Amino acid sequence: MAGGVARGGGRIGFQLRLKCSRSLRGRVEIHLFPGGYAGVLGLGDGTINLCLAADRRRFGEPVGGRVGIDALCESRLPQNPHLKEILRLSEPVEAARSTYPIYFPPRRSVGDGVMLIGDAARVNEPVSGEGIFFAMRSAAIAAAAIDQAFRGGSFSARELFEYERRCRAEFRLRRGLNGAIRFLIYRPALLAPFIHLSDKKKRLLESLVHAICRPEAAA
Numbered sequence: 001m002a003g004g005v006a007r008g009g010g011r012i013g014f015q016l017r018l019k020c021s022r023s024l025r026g027r028v029e030i031h032l033f034p035g036g037y038a039g040v041l042g043l044g045d046g047t048i049n050l051c052l053a054a055d056r057r058r059f060g061e062p063v064g065g066r067v068g069i070d071a072l073c074e075s076r077l078p079q080n081p082h083l084k085e086i087l088r089l090s091e092p093v094e095a096a097r098s099t100y101p102i103y104f105p106p107r108r109s110v111g112d113g114v115m116l117i118g119d120a121a122r123v124n125e126p127v128s129g130e131g132i133f134f135a136m137r138s139a140a141i142a143a144a145a146i147d148q149a150f151r152g153g154s155f156s157a158r159e160l161f162e163y164e165r166r167c168r169a170e171f172r173l174r175r176g177l178n179g180a181i182r183f184l185i186y187r188p189a190l191l192a193p194f195i196h197l198s199d200k201k202k203r204l205l206e207s208l209v210h211a212i213c214r215p216e217a218a219a
Helices: 002-008 069-079 081-088 131-152 157-185 188-200 202-213
Strands: 011-020 028-033 036-042 047-055 090-092 097-099
Touching (some): 028 069, 036 069, 069 081
Antiparallel strands (some): 011 090, 011 097, 036 047
């Protein structure tokens, strides 16, 4: 288990669908709480999607070696007034879901006749909200590589390595920014000065958002 925690960064992901009387009006909200962060999205049918990432090392070793969603909702999330209000106005629609790990470093993603795409190649904790982007974009790059392999008549690891090389080059900036944000989120003492600075210097935050959300050229 210790090895798994180190490899996965010690974070556990939870997803809850809640019926909520609060309207998010098309917003996607990111809120911090002790030991993690939460993303909130309105689904347009009176329900919201509440996704959490919690650092299990901040919670010691609960019964069964797992961090329970009930414990998070009762003790950790309410320490953020916005999340406390959301929980007060909400009730579960279905059982919570969980996943682990929510991050692991890149692995070799090509072999003779084999390509790993999306989360199979690397799970990048979606702090910046780009989880689906990484999966879809890597699939587009893979499609181009597969087309080239058909044209050349070779599916060797050597020929397919262009896919891996291009993914690393194209995602380097986004993954670097995502990693920096992830580092800060779990260290509130470092994050707070950055938030205060970005509030005073709007261009700093605008530049960060632009770097994350910039359009990509088609494969």
